[in-house]
Amino acid sequence: MIRLDENEISFPDPAQYDGHEGIIAFGGDLSLERVWFAYQNGIFPWFDPGDEILWWCPDPRFVIFPDELKVSKSMRKILDKKVFTITENQNFAEVIRNCREINRRGQEGTWLSDELIETFTTLHHYGFARSIEVWQNDELVGGLYGLQIGKVFCGESMFSKVSNASKAGFIHFVETHKNDLKLIDCQSHTDHLESLGARMIPKRDFLKILHENNERR
Template sequence: MIRLDENEISFPDPALYDGHEGIVAFGGDLSIERLWFAYQLGIFPWHNPDEEILWWCPDPRFVLYPNELKVSKSMRKILNRNIFTFTENKNFREVIKNCQEVKRKGQSGTWLSDKLMDSFIKLHEYGLAKSVEVWQNDELVGGFYGLQVGNVFCGESMFAKVSNASKAGFIHFVETHKNDLELIDCQSHTEHLESLGARMIPKKEFLKILHKSNERR
């Protein structure tokens, strides 16, 4: 495993380096410059806040092709009832704050440190990180955020305060952007996103799509 130099923004080529269980490097920092460079390479940070930074590019990769989105009949009925309304980039700070604070099954803490959260807020201010908000009766009840790299959306985290809120927001986002997004990177497997059509693909296939997306920018 390769240790990163805090004074140099570089990563091993994830196409050539498999690492351990998807970890391609450790160390470095969470500056906005390093984060943005990492995501363009298909690499993302994931670690406990009190531990050293780990940088991942798993193989296989969990993704969703927008044209493969699955919406159940029960979920379509919920969407048709218009019990939720949706916005984009209206309240990034509250979305990421809720993602940090939400209690998750099987997790005692959060991987979303204050430093990482601050860097994503800065990336949002530069127009690189985006949020989707889900509202019910003018209250923020769900949402998610991620980074847009060309026509690949790299999803980071989501939250829901009421049943089906995050799922409704995700479906709305995919259906709204299905013509301008080639792929949504979900990073690691969840049953929640698998039920919506996300699936595993080889790392090399993911990186090929991501690199082409970068070339078009």
């Protein structure tokens, strides 16, 4: 692995460097400029708060193509009945806070540090990060957030306080924006997202799609 210089915003080329188990660098900082540059190049931070910052670009990459979205009959009924009200970019702060605080089975703590939350929130103010909120009886019961890199959405985290809330929000987001999205980056495998159609693709294919569809490079 390569140690990053805090005074220089750069990373090893993920297309040429595999690193160790998907980790291509460590160190550096979580400044807005570095985090944004990282995501533009297919790299994301993932580490335990208090530990060294780790930067990842795994191979293969877990993604979902909008036209491959799978919606079960039971979920379609939930969406058609409008069990939830779904909004976008109405409460980014509460979505990311809930993503940090929600209890997750088999997981202790969270990777979302105060510094990283501040960076993502600033990126939201600049229009680079977006949130999806899922409401039930005027209560925020689910949601997700991520970064928009051109026509690629880099999903970061989601939460659900009631059954199917985050899944409904994700489906709504994909179906609403499918004409504007080429790919959704899910980063690492989860059964939850696999059930919705996510699959692994080679890192080289992911980076090619990202670079071809990054309108802000």
